Amino acid sequence: MESLKEKKIKKIKKIKKDDLKILFDKLRESYTVIGPKLSQGVVVLSEAGFEDLPAGFRDYQARGTYRLTDEKAVDVFSFSNGPDSFKRFLHPPLNEIFSFRKSKKGIAIEPAAKEGRPIAFVGIRACDTWALKLYDRIFLEGPARDPSYSALRKDSLVIAVNCPHPGDNCFCSSMGTGPEVTPEVTDVADIVLSELEKSFIVEASTPAGSDILEGIAGEEATDRDLEEKRSRIESCKKAMKKSVPYGELPELIYRNLEHPRWKDTAKRDLECGNCTQVCPTCFCNSSYDLIRLSGFSQKGAELKGVRIRKWDSCFSRNFARVHGGNFRPSRRARYRQWMAHKLAYTKEQFALPGCVGCGRCITWCPAGIDITEELEALKGVR
Amino acid sequence: MYDKTIPFEAKIRWIKRETRDTATYALKISDREIQRAYSFSPGQFNMLAVPGIGESAISISSCPADRDLMHTIRVAGDVTTAIDRLNVGDVVGVRGPFGSGWPIEETVGRDLMIIAGGLGIAPLRSIIRQILKSHPGGSRAPVLLYGTKTPKDVIFRDEFPRYRDVFEVHLTVDRADPEVYWRGEMGVVTALLDRVTFNPLNTVVFMCGPEIMVHRAVPELVARGVPGEKIFISLERNMDCGSGICGHCMFGPRFVCKDGPVFRFTDVEQFLKIMEI
Numbered sequence: 001m002e003s004l005k006e007k008k009i010k011k012i013k014k015i016k017k018d019d020l021k022i023l024f025d026k027l028r029e030s031y032t033v034i035g036p037k038l039s040q041g042v043v044v045l046s047e048a049g050f051e052d053l054p055a056g057f058r059d060y061q062a063r064g065t066y067r068l069t070d071e072k073a074v075d076v077f078s079f080s081n082g083p084d085s086f087k088r089f090l091h092p093p094l095n096e097i098f099s100f101r102k103s104k105k106g107i108a109i110e111p112a113a114k115e116g117r118p119i120a121f122v123g124i125r126a127c128d129t130w131a132l133k134l135y136d137r138i139f140l141e142g143p144a145r146d147p148s149y150s151a152l153r154k155d156s157l158v159i160a161v162n163c164p165h166p167g168d169n170c171f172c173s174s175m176g177t178g179p180e181v182t183p184e185v186t187d188v189a190d191i192v193l194s195e196l197e198k199s200f201i202v203e204a205s206t207p208a209g210s211d212i213l214e215g216i217a218g219e220e221a222t223d224r225d226l227e228e229k230r231s232r233i234e235s236c237k238k239a240m241k242k243s244v245p246y247g248e249l250p251e252l253i254y255r256n257l258e259h260p261r262w263k264d265t266a267k268r269d270l271e272c273g274n275c276t277q278v279c280p281t282c283f284c285n286s287s288y289d290l291i292r293l294s295g296f297s298q299k300g301a302e303l304k305g306v307r308i309r310k311w312d313s314c315f316s317r318n319f320a321r322v323h324g325g326n327f328r329p330s331r332r333a334r335y336r337q338w339m340a341h342k343l344a345y346t347k348e349q350f351a352l353p354g355c356v357g358c359g360r361c362i363t364w365c366p367a368g369i370d371i372t373e374e375l376e377a378l379k380g381v382r
Numbered sequence: 383m384y385d386k387t388i389p390f391e392a393k394i395r396w397i398k399r400e401t402r403d404t405a406t407y408a409l410k411i412s413d414r415e416i417q418r419a420y421s422f423s424p425g426q427f428n429m430l431a432v433p434g435i436g437e438s439a440i441s442i443s444s445c446p447a448d449r450d451l452m453h454t455i456r457v458a459g460d461v462t463t464a465i466d467r468l469n470v471g472d473v474v475g476v477r478g479p480f481g482s483g484w485p486i487e488e489t490v491g492r493d494l495m496i497i498a499g500g501l502g503i504a505p506l507r508s509i510i511r512q513i514l515k516s517h518p519g520g521s522r523a524p525v526l527l528y529g530t531k532t533p534k535d536v537i538f539r540d541e542f543p544r545y546r547d548v549f550e551v552h553l554t555v556d557r558a559d560p561e562v563y564w565r566g567e568m569g570v571v572t573a574l575l576d577r578v579t580f581n582p583l584n585t586v587v588f589m590c591g592p593e594i595m596v597h598r599a600v601p602e603l604v605a606r607g608v609p610g611e612k613i614f615i616s617l618e619r620n621m622d623c624g625s626g627i628c629g630h631c632m633f634g635p636r637f638v639c640k641d642g643p644v645f646r647f648t649d650v651e652q653f654l655k656i657m658e659i
Contacts, residue, residue, distance in 0.1 A: 107473050109388055143640050287436075332658075
């Protein structure tokens with residue numbers, strides 16, 4: 001039985017580039033399709049069709065800089081990650097957890113229903129599949145399975161892409177999380193696309209992915225195609241400009257928790273929290289009770305409201321505040337908490353990398369703080 | 383099973399004033415089914431919610447065998463202020479229990495020493511009451527060292543005579559109060575260690591109190607020969623979710639809510655040394 005299932009999901013096809021439209025159409029039958037789209041000069045993720053793909057666009061990214069260029073490339077997925085990631089959809093920035101009514105009689109609580117069609121993500125990069133795997137572990141495998149995340153994640157589909165080019169701030173190859181969607185993450189990537197010069201190699205790695213692939217006509221992928229796929233991944237790896245000393249993590253962080261560099265970074269740090277908002281692995285959040293003015297009723301002294309969970313950031317001043325004090329009053333400590341959580345703690349907490357090397361935090365930092373450079377500085381003399 | 387992410391309702395059965403700012407609340411879970419399914423071990427905590435105000439992590443101060451589910455709460459922030467305004471018969475939301483409890487199995491065949499500071503006695507009262515009920519046939523009486531700011535701040539004052547039946551109890555205050563006759567010691571809780579004769583190699587320590595107390599007491603204990611692996615401390619951090627998905631309570635790589643709040647000292651030693659971790 002097991003072997004039959006395995007046989008069924010091992011499916012490799014080669015499709016023409018335009019046939020990607022068929023894939024989109026097929027997905028639309030039963031999913032809400034979320035894909036890359038241009039919006040205000042940025043590649044974002046939103047409900048999108050094949051026509052919306054910013055095919056051939058290239059972006060220029062540097063510290064604190066993101067620009068779409070005029071350069072037109074042949075490859076459909078030649079653009080790299082924008083600020084968005086799947087987390088906006090599976091862990092919404094403002095998320096209703098439950099609604100409550102409090103009266104003299106007692107408290108009535110109604111969990112928020114998460115309805116709607118399951119989501120299909122198209123064009124998720126290798127780095128983000130690692131982040132998604134981490135999210136699954138945080139929200140689904142913790143002591144209490146999170147109902148909101150599990151409802152949104154249930155039946156969702158991920159069409160991942162092997163990157164043809166690295167972004168300017170990418171460093172996934174040194175983190176071991178890209179640019180190729182490797183077997184470690186094919187359990188979250190239902191289908192993996194590899195772009196060749198004239199076609200796509202499409203591989204299904206889960207039964208759900210193989211069901212989708214069923215209805216798409218394609219050719220057999222030849223050895224030469226697979227060779228081309230391999231060489232493209234290799235050249236993408238070679239073109240990556242940034243890197244981190246992955247082998248030295250997490251000890252490099254643990255050894256240097258009192259390094260003077262933290263203080264130096266804190267001087268440049270604006271505490272805007274941009275990095276935590278764009279980071280695909282940052283999951284920290286806060287909950288609060290929201291009561292509208294209309295939530296008060298004189299009759300029976302009733303009170304109506306909702307519990308909202310919103311994204312929070314360890315850069316927030318009150319993040320570690322308790323009655324009578326704050327555990328991280330200094331900016332230095334808050335920056336250290338963020339970086340140490342990314343590069344050291346997560347690995348210990350969830351046995352997965354907490355940084356996937358997507359480079360978003362570098363691009364979207366208005367102060368131009370570069371995590372790879374900060375890490376390099378920790379290696380320096382104290 | 384009930385869902386730990388959604389609060390259930392509990393009614394306040396009675397309230398007992400402990401000190402000027404602290405009171406013990408006995409709760410009764412309204413839903414019979416949840417009441418039956420709900421179980422906790424000493425040292426765990428609940429998230430208490432006042433709808434419209436918010437939630438707060440409060441340790442359970444009763445023991446599992448007690449009839450009521452008790453929480454001893456000091457007025458400190460928004461939620462605890464709101465709880466303070468509640469009366470008998472009012473309702474609160476409860477989620478839990480969360481966290482690790484005191485490792486009772488570690489005390490088998492060993493001498494237990496409990497060190498508490500201020501409100502830190504609340505999660506320890508759970509284990510104290512359990513020991514009172516079960517009367518372990520150990521060779522020595524377990525030791526209870528308790529320090530507060532002033533004699534008026536002693537929580538569970540009326541219960542100490544009962545504690546003395548089983549425990550060797552020593553109390554200390556930071557400063558005396560002219561209005562209260564005080565027979566205990568004055569000074570920090572670590573000074574009480576001189577009052578006790580104990581075999582350090584056979585001692586297990588359960589400790590909860592302000593972090594400054596932990597910083598002072600642990601080196602003192604270690605210097606007297608208590609192995610670091612046998613010292614257990616209950617830590618406090620900002621908590622929001624209780625199940626390791628909000629990130630607020632992170633203490634180095636540990637989530638205080640799900641990996642703690644009770645930690646083996648040697649597991650957190652390296653991070654306790656670092657300020658603002």
